[in-house]
Each structure stands twice: as structure tokens, then as C-alpha cells.
Amino acid sequence: xxxxxxxxxxxxxxxxxxxxxxxxxxxxxxxxxxxxxxxxxxxxxxxxxxxxxxxxxxxxxxxxxxxxxxxxxxxxxxxxxxxxxxxxxxxxxxxxxxxxxxxxxxxxxxxxxxxxxxxxxxxxxxxxxxxxxxxxxxxxxxxxxxxxxxxxxxxxxxxxxxxxxxxxxxxxxxxxxxxxxxxxxxxxxxxxxxxxxxxxxxxxxxxxxxxxxxxxxxxxxxxxxxxxxxxxxxxxxxxxxxxxxxxxxxxxxxxxxxxxxxxxxxxxxxxxxxxxxxxxxxxxxxxxxxxxxxxxxxxxxxxxxxxxxxxxxxxxxxxxxxxxxxxx
Amino acid sequence: xxxxxxxxxxxxxxxxxxxxxxxxxxxxxxxxxxxxxxxxxxxxxxxxxxxxxxxxxxxxxxxxxxxxxxxxxxxxxxxxxxxxxxxxxxxxxxxxxxxxxxxxxxxxxxxxxxxxxxxxxxxxxxxxxxxxxxxxxxxxxxxxxxxxxxxxxxxxxxxxxxxxxxxxxxxxxxxxxxxxxxxxxxxxxxxxxxxxxxxxxxxxxxxxxxxxxxxxxxxxxxxxxxxxxxxxxxxxxxxxxxxxxxxxxxxxxxxxxxxxxxxxxxxxxxxxxxxxxxxxxxxxxxxxxxxxxxxxxxxxxxxxxxxxxxxxxxxxxxxxxxxxxxxxxxxxxxxxxxxxxxxxxxxxxxxxxxxxxxxxxxxxxxxxxxxxxxxxxxxxxxxxxxxxxxxxxxxxxxxxxxxxxxxxxxxxxxxxxxxxxxxxxxxxxxxxxxxxxxxx
Numbered sequence: 001x002x003x004x005x006x007x008x009x010x011x012x013x014x015x016x017x018x019x020x021x022x023x024x025x026x027x028x029x030x031x032x033x034x035x036x037x038x039x040x041x042x043x044x045x046x047x048x049x050x051x052x053x054x055x056x057x058x059x060x061x062x063x064x065x066x067x068x069x070x071x072x073x074x075x076x077x078x079x080x081x082x083x084x085x086x087x088x089x090x091x092x093x094x095x096x097x098x099x100x101x102x103x104x105x106x107x108x109x110x111x112x113x114x115x116x117x118x119x120x121x122x123x124x125x126x127x128x129x130x131x132x133x134x135x136x137x138x139x140x141x142x143x144x145x146x147x148x149x150x151x152x153x154x155x156x157x158x159x160x161x162x163x164x165x166x167x168x169x170x171x172x173x174x175x176x177x178x179x180x181x182x183x184x185x186x187x188x189x190x191x192x193x194x195x196x197x198x199x200x201x202x203x204x205x206x207x208x209x210x211x212x213x214x215x216x217x218x219x220x221x222x223x224x225x226x227x228x229x230x231x232x233x234x235x236x237x238x239x240x241x242x243x244x245x246x247x248x249x250x251x252x253x254x255x256x257x258x259x260x261x262x263x264x265x266x267x268x269x270x271x272x273x274x275x276x277x278x279x280x281x282x283x284x285x286x287x288x289x290x291x292x293x294x295x296x297x298x299x300x301x302x303x304x305x306x307x308x309x310x311x312x313x314x315x316x317x318x319x320x321x322x323x324x325x326x327x328x
Numbered sequence: 329x330x331x332x333x334x335x336x337x338x339x340x341x342x343x344x345x346x347x348x349x350x351x352x353x354x355x356x357x358x359x360x361x362x363x364x365x366x367x368x369x370x371x372x373x374x375x376x377x378x379x380x381x382x383x384x385x386x387x388x389x390x391x392x393x394x395x396x397x398x399x400x401x402x403x404x405x406x407x408x409x410x411x412x413x414x415x416x417x418x419x420x421x422x423x424x425x426x427x428x429x430x431x432x433x434x435x436x437x438x439x440x441x442x443x444x445x446x447x448x449x450x451x452x453x454x455x456x457x458x459x460x461x462x463x464x465x466x467x468x469x470x471x472x473x474x475x476x477x478x479x480x481x482x483x484x485x486x487x488x489x490x491x492x493x494x495x496x497x498x499x500x501x502x503x504x505x506x507x508x509x510x511x512x513x514x515x516x517x518x519x520x521x522x523x524x525x526x527x528x529x530x531x532x533x534x535x536x537x538x539x540x541x542x543x544x545x546x547x548x549x550x551x552x553x554x555x556x557x558x559x560x561x562x563x564x565x566x567x568x569x570x571x572x573x574x575x576x577x578x579x580x581x582x583x584x585x586x587x588x589x590x591x592x593x594x595x596x597x598x599x600x601x602x603x604x605x606x607x608x609x610x611x612x613x614x615x616x617x618x619x620x621x622x623x624x625x626x627x628x629x630x631x632x633x634x635x636x637x638x639x640x641x642x643x644x645x646x647x648x649x650x651x652x653x654x655x656x657x658x659x660x661x662x663x664x665x666x667x668x669x670x671x672x673x674x675x676x677x678x679x680x681x682x683x684x685x686x687x688x689x690x691x692x693x694x695x696x697x698x699x700x701x702x703x704x705x706x707x708x709x710x711x712x713x714x715x716x717x718x719x720x721x722x723x724x725x726x727x728x729x730x731x732x733x734x735x736x737x738x739x740x741x742x743x744x745x746x747x748x749x750x751x752x753x754x755x756x757x758x759x760x761x762x763x764x765x766x767x768x
Contacts, residue, residue, distance in 0.1 A: 071415035071433070163578035164590055183581035186746060270404065272521050273580040274740035289408035291736075292729035293415060293433065 065299035088300035101283040112254035120205025143203035154267025364420035369400035374612030375688025428725035435463035440654035442466040458694035471650035473691030478533035514596035518579040519587035523736035532646040536720025537639040563749030607689030625706040647719025
């Protein structure tokens, strides 16, 4: 760190003469300086692209959420954009469909964090420890849903869960009076969606855990076994601590992915019936592009999604620190 | 360097520049005019292949100087993409649009041209009803047809098998339900997962029957309220359909096009949809197959909902001046692009194309005298249907989007038992008041 600190402030006219005060050759500092420039140049394109397509739109969206912008040119004398403070946020919080969407997003986060990740880990553990045969077959089968188009998956499951679909047909063979009210009942309408989310994305976590389990030296586990550890103790005291960082990273992926849930639900239910299966991203999309466009409200929703995502990830990091885990 | 050589060099350079300019200009003249088109296209329709070859490819072949870059979308994604284009100022040159509500942004922001001056003398070739001023008070789109958004399709064979006949009154329809259900069938099918379907294909007809267009005009003006008893009564009647088992809440989670196969296979005695649904049952020329084969199509009756208690308009459907094609208002008047865009719009409204649409069941002609001797039985039934029934307003065509959305969602909520008619009426009035206040 000292060498790099010495390099700071060294101008381009450095000659390589030994500085009398420090005895450190300025040639080294010059090299560090060049190195920094090289890093900056290499990173610059990515930073510029990130700012252009991620950071700037996010800040711009926050700005628009505080205005009454409703399409068309931003600086128009005919329909000038006005600053309206937090009105769009108040409107959002008062809208009953906001709470419905938020609740559904929370359900998806719960299923993702407490369903996909544990299930993905268990399956990866079973496969990596070769507790079952046909390892490659099971691995492929569990991962396949992840590579199928989300829209295709959505339409496929929509047909399966449809009131006139195969599930209804099968159930009515068993009980002719059975009515498929899963989607129709607002209390159960999210269940099919959650089942599909669990089915579709568990494979992603299976692959993540499988890759990281393969990084653990088998000799460490064998040593624990020789010392008398049971399978459970090896898992509890050797494998899980080694994967704590992966669990946190997976949870961050699950949370951010859950808040972005859109295409699957759009294809399966379009947020219906009566918007009871809507989620925040769909709610935002509806506000912006369905019927009467309300871009101010849509931007307020998008800002809320980003803020919620940051809060949940911060909460996760806090829990991780309290639990003594570390991210690898 | 001599003076003569200098002059020669200047002349040579000038000649080269002029040549380059002329080559560039001629190359530019040879480039086709590019027209971006946003089109509402049901690729699952049996007539889809015919449409592609006989309408779009035919235009391309006949007009090598015009390059059509078409974007096809269907159902809600089409409307959402339209809003995105409108918001970002990226509207295509030619756009499929509705004469009112569903394309309200295009109308209210005047993003498309008035086509009446371009139509000129050709106006006399169209039904005058089809050329009525649209939402913004001018001819924003040239309608390709006339549309009745409510049709009660009846499976005559199934009715006969059950010993039933087409009901004339609501009470008769209600009385049929137990018998239909006992046979393991549904009374009425509707693919109303998307919330516009219930409003466009059923509820608008109920409002038209029970209140009439004059009352809806009062609602629009604000001299009547959505919370007043007459409007609430229309919602109460709609709720009654579920209570009586005439409609099932299953409709609200049935995807729009799933009902095609269900109705064709005899899952229900009736189906409610728009007249355009006919196209889904006709023969697909690419496969030679039809969801309802021509010999069975004679057993399908197109009628309207039976008499509703207390109705003031009898045997009416709900109708809109048809959908059609509009032209981006930013295209300079008199430009080559405008000429090309108009050429395309007129082709899309030509007798040949309207005949093709009539035969495939896509639309009933807005032009006078367009007929065909190649109509399948159901398409013939459809042609007769227009002469038999009048039409009242379709709500999403006359109300602002922010006002009809609470109705659309509210109709689903009533069907699911999540809201009362009074609550839906109150929400609609609230939305209307907010819209009205924003106009000041």
C-alpha cells in the first residue's frame, strides 16, 4: 500500500531520479501509476456501459417518479413536466393492488429462499455424495426446466392448471364433483405459480451448490469420517460452513430474481384473476403500459422495487454477519 | 505549375465531385421506401397463412419500391407495445388501431393523421357508417370492417341432444342450466382471463340493453353517475349470471383462445365472444383442417344474449366502427413516404383484401359490395348476422382508459365474489372524477 500511496501525485514528468526523502525509486512509483492508468482504462468501458444502462436509468427513474411525466417529450411547452413530490408514492401505497403485488412478491421470495435454495442444496448434496444412482440423469432432469423458455414454461403450466386442463380431468376421474378452483380462489391463485417457480429454478441452485461441493477436498470429509464423524456431522461441521458464502450469494440471487419475476407470471396468469396474482414488476408494467399510462406511478414502483431489493440484501448481510458466516 | 494545368485539375476535381453526387443520388433514388408497420395478428388463426401470402406478400411483390417492415403482435402485448411506442415517440409509420378506447393514446394525443383528405373521392366506396369521426373527432384510421363485439354462439346439435332450444328470455336460459350441467357441460364458455373480454364481449351489451347509448353519453358528460341505481343495476344483473350458474367463475381463468377448442369439441352449449371468433373455426388452407368442419358449421348458430329483464333495447349486440390502419402524424404531408403509407393502407382496404378477410372470417367488409362465393357456412352466417342485430356502445371504445379499467377489473372481482356491484360502481365513479379533475 505504501508504494501505491507514493505513486499518487506523481506527475507524468517523473524522471526516475531517487527521491532523497524516501529512498524509494520514483521508477517504481511511475510503474504503479501506469498500472493504475491501465486498470482505469480497462475498467472504463464496463463502468461507462454500467452507468449508461443501469445506474443512469435508475437515477433517472427516481427523478421521473417525482414528476407528473406522462409520455412524449420531456421538455415540451405544450405539456410541461411538473415536480409533484411524493404524490406518486402516496398513490402507490394507497392502491390496493400494490399490497396484493407486494404480498405475492414476498411469497415468491419465501419460496425462493426457503424452498429453492434448501432443495437445491439437498439435491446437490445427495448427488455429489453419490447417495443415489443415475447421478447424471437426475442432474440433467432437475436442470432442464431452467433452460426452457420462461414463456413456454408459463403457457405449458397454464394449460396444465387450467380449469379445463389435465389436472382437472384427472381429478374429475377420481371425483366427478371436483372443481378446479385453484386459480379462481384468490387465496390459492398463487399456489400454482409458486409450484412452477420452485420447479423451474431449483435446478439453478442445484448447479451452483454442486459446483461448490466439488471444490471441497474429499480428503477433508474422509478425514472427518475416519475421526468418527457421521454423515450429518460431516455435513453440519465441514460442508455447510465451507458453503456459507455460497448460501448468501444464492440468497441474494434468489431475492433479486424474485423481485424481477415477470415473464413466467405474465405468461401463466397475466396477473389475473382480478390482478390477484400480480407482482410488483407486473404492477409496474400495468401502470406504464396498460390502459391509461401512468409513467410517474410506474417509476415510483420501480424505485420501490430497487429500494426493497437493497433493504432485503442488507438484511441478509446483517444476518450473515451475526451468524458468523462469510462470503467467499 | 502552369495555369492551364491548375484549371484542368479544378475541372477534373469538380467533375469527380458531381459524378459522385449523381451516383449517390441515383443510388438513393433506387433505395426502397421503408415502412414500419405494427400489426395485430393472430398467428394461430386458420386464415393466418392466407393473410401472409395474399395480403402482405402480394403487396411486397406489387411494390418493389416499398419495403414493409412488419411487427406482428396479438392481444394485450399489442396494446402494451403501442403504448411504449407512443410514449417514446417511436410510433411506426402505419399502425393497426381501434377507433376509440383501446387506442385512446393515439387519438387523444393526435399521433396519427386525419385520413379523410387522403381518402378523397374513394370515400363513396365505403359504408358511410364506417367513416364516422372517431375518438378525436376525425378519421384517424380507415376501418377494415365493422365489428360486433357480442355474439352468442350456440351449438344447435348439443341443444337438440339435450332437448333444448335457443332461449328467447333470460329466464329460459336460466332454466336450462341444471339440465346442461347434469349432462356434464358448461352453459356458457368465455375465455375471460384477460379482463377486457368480459367487458367488451358481454357487459357492454348488458349496459346497452338496460341503459342505452343515451345514458352512457350522460355518464361520459357527468350528468349521470356510475353510482346511480341504473348503472349499479347493470352490475347486479351481471352478478346474477354467476349466482344463477349461467356464467362460471372458471371463465375468469380461461385463456382467451383456449375456448376455441373447448367450444368446437362440445364442452359447452353456448360461447360468448366477438364476431371475429368465427375466423378461428374456419378451414386452414395450409392444412385443409378446421376446428369446426364446414359440414358441422351449419349446426352453429350466431345470435345474441336473450332478453334481459327490464331491458329497453331489444336483441342488440355491442358494436364498434371497425378496427383499421392509421398513419403516423409525423410523416411529412405530400412526401414519398406518405404516398407509400397511403398506398399500403388503401391496399389493406382494397376489395381483394376485404374479400379475403370476409372468407377467412377476419372481418366483415367496410367497403360496399364486397361479397364472395367461397364463404364457408359459418362465414355466411356471420355475414347475415350484421343485418339482423343493431349495436350499442362498447364501453372501452367510448370511456377513457382510466375509467374503464376499474370496470374491467371490477367485473372479474364481482365474478370471484371479491367486490359488490356497489363497490365496483364506486371505484369507477372515483376513477371518472379523477379523470375529470385532470382535464381542468
